[in-house]
Amino acid sequence: xxxxxxxxxxxxxxxxxxxxxxxxxxxxxxxxxxxxxxxxxxxxxxxxxxxxxxxxxxxxxxxxxxxxxxxxxxxxxxxxxxxxxxxxxxxxxxxxxxxxxxxxxxxxxxxxxxxxxxxxxxxxxxxxxxxxxxxxxxxxxxxxxxxxxxxxxxxxxxxxxxxxxxxxxxxxxxxxxxxxxxxxxxxxxxxxxxxxxxxxxxxxxxxxxxxxxxxxxxxxxxxxxxxxxxxxxxxxxxxxxxxxxxxxxxxxxxxxxxxxxxxxxxxxxxxxxxxxxxxxxxxxxxxxxxxxxxxxxxxxxxxxxxxxxxxxxxxxxxxxxxxxxxxxxxxxxxxxxxxxxxxxxxxxxxxxxxxxxxxxxxxxxxxxxxxxxxxxxxxxxxxxxxxxxxxxxxxxxxxxxxxxxxxxxxxxxxxxxxxxxxxxxxxxxxxxxxxxxxxxxxxxxxxxxxxxxxxxxxxxxxxxxxxxxxxx
Amino acid sequence: xxxxxxxxxxxxxxxxxxxxxxxxxxxxxxxxxxxxxxxxxxxxxxxxxxxxxxxxxxxxxxxxxxxxxxxxxxxxxxxxxxxxxxxxxxxxxxxxxxxxxxxxxxxxxxxxxxxxxxxxxxxxxxxxxxxxxxxxxxxxxxxxxxxxxxxxxxxxxxxxxxxxxxxxxxxxxxxxxxxxxxxxxxxxxxxxxxxxxxxxxxxxxxxxxxxxxxxxxxxxxxxxxxx
Amino acid sequence: xxxxxxxxxxxxxxxxxxxxxxxxxxxxxxxxxxxxxxxxxxxxxxxxxxxxxxxxxxxxxxxxxxxxxxxxxxxxxxxxxxxxxxxxxxxxxxxxxxxxxxxxxxxxxxxxxxxxxxxxxxxxxxxxxxxxxxxxxxxxxxxxxxxxxxxxxxxxxxxxxxxxxxxxxxxxxxxxxxxxxxxxxxxxxxxxxxxxxxxxxxxxxxxxxxxxxxxxxxxxxxxxxxxxxxxxxxxxxxxxxxxxxxxxxxxxxxxxxxxxxxxxxxxxxxxxxxx
Ligand code: SF4
Numbered sequence: 001x002x003x004x005x006x007x008x009x010x011x012x013x014x015x016x017x018x019x020x021x022x023x024x025x026x027x028x029x030x031x032x033x034x035x036x037x038x039x040x041x042x043x044x045x046x047x048x049x050x051x052x053x054x055x056x057x058x059x060x061x062x063x064x065x066x067x068x069x070x071x072x073x074x075x076x077x078x079x080x081x082x083x084x085x086x087x088x089x090x091x092x093x094x095x096x097x098x099x100x101x102x103x104x105x106x107x108x109x110x111x112x113x114x115x116x117x118x119x120x121x122x123x124x125x126x127x128x129x130x131x132x133x134x135x136x137x138x139x140x141x142x143x144x145x146x147x148x149x150x151x152x153x154x155x156x157x158x159x160x161x162x163x164x165x166x167x168x169x170x171x172x173x174x175x176x177x178x179x180x181x182x183x184x185x186x187x188x189x190x191x192x193x194x195x196x197x198x199x200x201x202x203x204x205x206x207x208x209x210x211x212x213x214x215x216x217x218x219x220x221x222x223x224x225x226x227x228x229x230x231x232x233x234x235x236x237x238x239x240x241x242x243x244x245x246x247x248x249x250x251x252x253x254x255x256x257x258x259x260x261x262x263x264x265x266x267x268x269x270x271x272x273x274x275x276x277x278x279x280x281x282x283x284x285x286x287x288x289x290x291x292x293x294x295x296x297x298x299x300x301x302x303x304x305x306x307x308x309x310x311x312x313x314x315x316x317x318x319x320x321x322x323x324x325x326x327x328x329x330x331x332x333x334x335x336x337x338x339x340x341x342x343x344x345x346x347x348x349x350x351x352x353x354x355x356x357x358x359x360x361x362x363x364x365x366x367x368x369x370x371x372x373x374x375x376x377x378x379x380x381x382x383x384x385x386x387x388x389x390x391x392x393x394x395x396x397x398x399x400x401x402x403x404x405x406x407x408x409x410x411x412x413x414x415x416x417x418x419x420x421x422x423x424x425x426x427x428x429x430x431x432x433x434x435x436x437x438x439x440x441x442x443x444x445x446x447x448x449x450x451x452x453x454x455x456x457x458x459x460x461x462x463x464x465x466x467x468x469x470x471x472x
Numbered sequence: 473x474x475x476x477x478x479x480x481x482x483x484x485x486x487x488x489x490x491x492x493x494x495x496x497x498x499x500x501x502x503x504x505x506x507x508x509x510x511x512x513x514x515x516x517x518x519x520x521x522x523x524x525x526x527x528x529x530x531x532x533x534x535x536x537x538x539x540x541x542x543x544x545x546x547x548x549x550x551x552x553x554x555x556x557x558x559x560x561x562x563x564x565x566x567x568x569x570x571x572x573x574x575x576x577x578x579x580x581x582x583x584x585x586x587x588x589x590x591x592x593x594x595x596x597x598x599x600x601x602x603x604x605x606x607x608x609x610x611x612x613x614x615x616x617x618x619x620x621x622x623x624x625x626x627x628x629x630x631x632x633x634x635x636x637x638x639x640x641x642x643x644x645x646x647x648x649x650x651x652x653x654x655x656x657x658x659x660x661x662x663x664x665x666x667x668x669x670x671x672x673x674x675x676x677x678x679x680x681x682x683x684x685x686x687x688x689x690x691x692x693x694x695x696x697x698x699x
Numbered sequence: 700x701x702x703x704x705x706x707x708x709x710x711x712x713x714x715x716x717x718x719x720x721x722x723x724x725x726x727x728x729x730x731x732x733x734x735x736x737x738x739x740x741x742x743x744x745x746x747x748x749x750x751x752x753x754x755x756x757x758x759x760x761x762x763x764x765x766x767x768x769x770x771x772x773x774x775x776x777x778x779x780x781x782x783x784x785x786x787x788x789x790x791x792x793x794x795x796x797x798x799x800x801x802x803x804x805x806x807x808x809x810x811x812x813x814x815x816x817x818x819x820x821x822x823x824x825x826x827x828x829x830x831x832x833x834x835x836x837x838x839x840x841x842x843x844x845x846x847x848x849x850x851x852x853x854x855x856x857x858x859x860x861x862x863x864x865x866x867x868x869x870x871x872x873x874x875x876x877x878x879x880x881x882x883x884x885x886x887x888x889x890x891x892x893x894x895x896x897x898x899x900x901x902x903x904x905x906x907x908x909x910x911x912x913x914x915x916x917x918x919x920x921x922x923x924x925x926x927x928x929x930x931x932x933x934x935x936x937x938x939x940x941x942x943x944x945x946x947x948x949x950x951x952x953x954x955x956x957x958x959x960x961x962x963x964x965x966x967x968x969x970x971x972x973x974x
Contacts, residue, residue: 009890012890012892012893013892016892016893016896024677027677027678028678031674031678032678043517044517044518045515045516045517045518048515049514049515052512052514052515055512059507062487063487063500063504064483064487065480065483065484065487065489066500066501066504067504068480068483069480070508078662083475084474084475084476084478084479084480085475086475086478086479090475134685135675136673136675136676136684137673137675140675153674153675153678154675155675155676156675156678158676159677160676160677163676183676183677183679183681184681186676187673187676187681187683187684188683190684191683191684191685194685195595195628195685198685199594199595213508214508215659215660217660223671223672223673223674223684224671224672224673224684224685224686225627225671225684225685225686225687226684226685228623228627228663228665228686229624229627229628229685229686231623231663232622232623232624232627232663233624243479243483248504248507248508248511249507249508249511250646250649251511251514251646252511252514254514254644254645254646255514255515257645258517265674267668268534268537268538268609268610268611268668269538269610269611269612269666269668270668271538271667271668271669271670271671271672271686272665272666272667272668272671272686273612273645273665273666273668274663274664274665274666275649275660275663275664276662276663277659277660277661277662277663277664278662279662280617280662281617281618281619281661281662282619283619284617284618284619284622284662285591285592285619285622286592286617286622286623286624287617287622287623287662287663295479297479297482301479301482301483301486302482302486304483304486304487305486305487305488306486325878325879325881325897326890326893329893329896329897329900330893362885362886362889362890363886363889363890363893364883364886365846365879365881365882365883365884365886365894365897366752366846366883366884366886367846367850367878367879367883368846368847368850368851369846369850369877369878369879372850385751385752385754386754387754388752388753388754389754389755389756390754391754392753392754392755393754398754401753402755405749405750405753405755405758408749408750409750409755409758409761409762411744412713412744412745412747412762413744413761413762413765415741415742415743415744415765415769416741418744419741419744422716422717425717426717456720457720458716458717458720459711459715459716459720459722459723459724459739460711460716460739460741461720462720462723462724463723463727463739464741
C-alpha cells in the first residue's frame with residue numbers, strides 16, 4: 001500500500017464530513033468498548049495476566065535470536081519450511097516463488113496485517129495469480145479496492161447499504177432484483193461465492209497471531225472459520241509472520257490468547273483458535289501437503305533494545321483504536337497506512353520513515369485512553385512523545401515549532417521577566433477580553449481558536465498585592 | 473549474505489551477543505533451555521478450578537453463551553436416535569458425514585436409519601463428529617487433525633453435530649493440550665482446532681451473524697458414558 | 700481534631716495565572732480553610748508541558764528544575780489542574796531520571812505534589828468547605844473529568860465528594876465521561892477540526908446530563924469547552940471546581956463577558972461585598 005499519512009490533516013477533514021463513515025464509527029465505538037469492558041470485568045485475573053504477558057514478551061524479545069532458531073528447528077522437524085525475509089520485497093518474491101512452484105492459479109487469503117504490510121495481493125495479481133480474500137470484511141474492501149480501516153474489522157468504515165451496492169456491482173452472476181438489505185443476505189451471498197474458491201484454491205495464505213518456539217506451532221484466531229478452511233483445503237499453506245510474534249511455549253501463548261480476544265471483540269474466545277504444526281500427517285485426508293512459514297523482519301529488528309521496543313509487544317487486538325477519540329471521529333483511512341489508530345501512529349513512522357508519516361505522532365491529544373486499555377500495557381503516549389522528539393529535530397517540520405518554543409522558553413525560564421510581561425500583556429488585552437473571549441492565533445476560522453480570556457491582573461499580581469496588604 | 477544470516481546477525485548485534493563472552497552466552501542458552509523445559513507458572517482463571525459437576529456446568533453455560541446448543545444424553549448409544557429425530561425435523565434424509573473414530577462408528581446408526589460417510593468433506597448439510605475434548609473455561613470443543621478426523625468435517629457443514637463425553641471436559645486449553653501429549657504420544661497434532669460456537673462474523677455494521685464460512689449451527693451432545 | 704498546620708506551595712499554573720486568576724484565589728481560600736499556610740513562589744511560571752509534549756526534552760527539563768527549586772521549602776505542592784499536577788508528580792521524575800544530580804530531588808518533589816481536589820479530599824480530609832459567599836439554592840453540576848487527572852492521577856471521586864458537601868448541590872454524570880474533550884494543548888491548534896468535533900460531542904453529552912453548570916479541574920479543557928459552548932449559544936455555564944467549592948462562583952462564568960469592574964486581587968472580595 002502506498003502510504004498517504006502525510007495527508008492526515010486533509011484526510012481527517014474529509015472523514016469528518018463523511019456521513020456514512022460517521023454513522024459507521026458510531027457503531028464501532030459503542031459496540032467494541034462495551035463488549036471489552038464486560039469481558040474484562042468477567043476475568044478477575046485480567047491484570048495479573050497482563051503482568052505475565054508483558055514479562056513473556058520482554059523475555060521473548062530479549063532472546064529473539066534463540067527462539068526464532070528454535071522455532072525454525074521445530075517447524076523443520078515437523079516437515080515444514082521456514083523462510084527468512086528481510087523486507088517486503090523478499091517476502092513477496094518468496095511467496096510468488098512458492099506459488100509458482102506449485103503452479104498456483106488461485107490463492108485464498110485469510111486476513112493478515114502482514115500481508116497488507118507487504119501488499120501481496122497486488123503483486124500476485126500482477127503476476128497472474130488470483131488472490132481471493134476470504135475474511136468477509138477483507139473481501140469487501142478487496143472488491144472496493146480500499147485498504148483496511150481497522151486491524152480487526154477491515155470494513156468497519158462501511159454501512160450495510162454500501163456493501164450491498166458493491167455486491168450488486170461486482171457479483172454479476174446473481175439476479176439484479178435479489179434482496180440484499182439485511183446483513184444476513186450479504187453474509188450468505190459472500191459464503192456462497194467463497195465456497196468454490198476455497199475448494200479450488202491451490203495455495204492458502206494466512207498471517208499468525210503467535211508463533212510458539214517450543215513446538216513450531218502457528219497460532220491463528222478467526223471467527224468466520226475462513227483461516228482454517230484456507231489451511232485445510234489447498235495443498236500449500238503459507239504463513240506470513242513478523243518476527244516479534246514469537247513466544248517460548250504453549251503455556252506462554254495461552255496467557256496472551258486469554259487477553260487477545262477479550263481485548264479485541266470482547267469474546268471469551270474467538271470461534272476458531274488453531275494451533276497449526278507442520279503439514280498434514282501421514283494418512284490425513286486434508287490439510288496442506290506443504291507448510292511454509294515466512295519470518296519477516298521489515299524494520300522490526302531495528303526497534304529491538306531501543307526506545308521504541310515496546311511497540312513490538314503489540315498483539316494487534318485493536319483496543320487502542322476502539323478507544324481512541326481521534327480514530328473514533330476520523331476512522332482508519334485518514335491515517336493513510338496499513339496500521340491505524342494509536343498503535344499505527346507509533347508503528348507507521350517507524351516502519352515507513354518519519355518523513356512519510358509526520359502528522360501521525362502529533363495527531364493525539366495524549367488523553368491516554370489507548371494505553372489504559374492496551375492489554376500489553378504499551379506506553380503509547382510515551383512512544384508518541386518520543387517520536388515528537390525526533391520530529392522536532394527534523395528540518396523543516398520541526399523548525400517552526402522549535403522557534404516558537406524557543407521564544408516561549410526564553411520567558412518561561414526567567415520568572416521575573418515572565419511575570420512582568422504577562423502582567424503587561426493582560427493589561428493590554430483587558431479591553432478586548434471584556435467580551436469574554438480572545439481569538440488566539442489567526443489561523444483557523446470559526447470557533448476554532450476562540451479561547452475565553454478575561455484580561456486584567458494576573459494571579460501573581462493579585463497575590464503580591466494581598467501579601468503587601470498583610471504586611472504592617 | 474542470505475536473509476537468515478542477515479536477520480539473525482542484526483538481532484544478535486542489537487541484543488549484544490557479539491559483546492557477550494562465550495561463558496555468558498552459555499549461561500543464557502542454558503537459561504532459555506531451562507525455561508522451555510519448565511515454563512513459569514502463569515495465572516489460570518480461578519473460575520476453572522472446579523469439581524466435575526461444576527466444570528460440566530461451566531462448559532454448558534459457556535458453550536450456550538457462544539450460541540451452541542447442548543443436549544445431555546445418558547449414553548452415547550442414544551445419539552443416532554436423537555439425531556434421527558433432529559434430522560427429520562430439519563427435513564434432512566438419513567445420510568450424515570462423519571469423522572471416523574471407532575467409538576463413533578460403533579454406535580447403532582443403522583438401527584436409526586442413518587448411513588455415515590467418512591473422509592475429507594467437500595461440503596455437506598450435516599456432519600457428526602467426536603470431539604477430542606471440551607474446554608470448560610470457554611465452552612470450546614477441541615478437534616485434533618488425524619486420519620479419521622479431517623478438519624474439513626468440522627468446517628464444511630451447515631449443521632455441526634458433536635459428541636462429547638462428559639469425562640473429556642477439561643478446565644482449560646492448557647489442560648486439554650497436555651492430555652493430548654500424554655495420551656497420543658505426539659507433541660502436537662498438525663492442527664489442534666478449538667471451536668467455540670458456530671462460525672460467525674460481525675464485519676457488517678458490527679451485527680453478529682452466525683454461519684460465515686463454517687457451520688451455521690453447533691449442537692453438542694454431552695454423554696455421561698463415553699463411546 | 701484539626702490536623703496540624705502545614706505549609707503548602709501553590710503551583711498556580713500558567714493558564715490560571717493568565718486566564719482565570721480567580722481559580723488561584725479559590726484554591727488559596729480552600730487550602731487555608733484546610734489549615735494550610737499557603738505560599739506562592741514567584742519563581743514559578745509554567746510546568747513545561749508545552750515543551751514536554753512537543754518533544755523538547757531540554758526545555759521540559761529546564762522548567763522542571765526551575766519548578767522543583769522554587770518549591771523546595773514547602774511540605775506539599777498543590778496544583779489546581781490534573782494535567783499540570785501529573786506533569787510535576789509523574790513526568791518530572793521521568794524527565795530528570797538521567798540527570799544524576801536532579802533525579803532524586805525530582806522523585807522527592809513528585810511525592811509531595813497533589814492535585815487540588817485530591818489534596819483536599821484525600822490528604823487533608825477536609826470536613827467543611829469555607830463559608831460560601833456565592834450563590835445558594837439547588838443546582839445540578841455536570842462534572843468533566845479531564846484525562847490526565849483521571850488516568851495519570853486516578854482522580855474521580857475527590858471532586859465529587861467535595862462538591863456534594865455543598866447543600867442542595869447534585870453532581871450529574873456526563874455519559875462516556877472518560878472520553879477526551881479534544882483540547883490536548885497544541886493538538887487543538889494543529890487539528891482544529893478534530894478538536895472542535897470532540898468538543899461538540901462533549902458539550903452535547905454535558906447538556907444531556909441535565910445540568911445548568913459544567914465544572915472541571917483543568918482550566919485548559921474548561922476554556923476549550925466554554926469557547927465552544929459560547930460559540931454555540933449554549934446556556935451551560937462553565938466554572939473551575941475550585942471556584943464552586945470556595946464559593947467564589949457569583950461572578951461571570953468562564954467565557955462570559957465581564958460586567959462591572961474587573962476582578963480585583965482580594966480573595967475575600969465576596970465576603971466584603973456581603974458584609
Ligand atoms: S497497541 Fe495495545 S491496544 Fe493497540 S492493538 Fe496493540 S496490543 Fe492492542
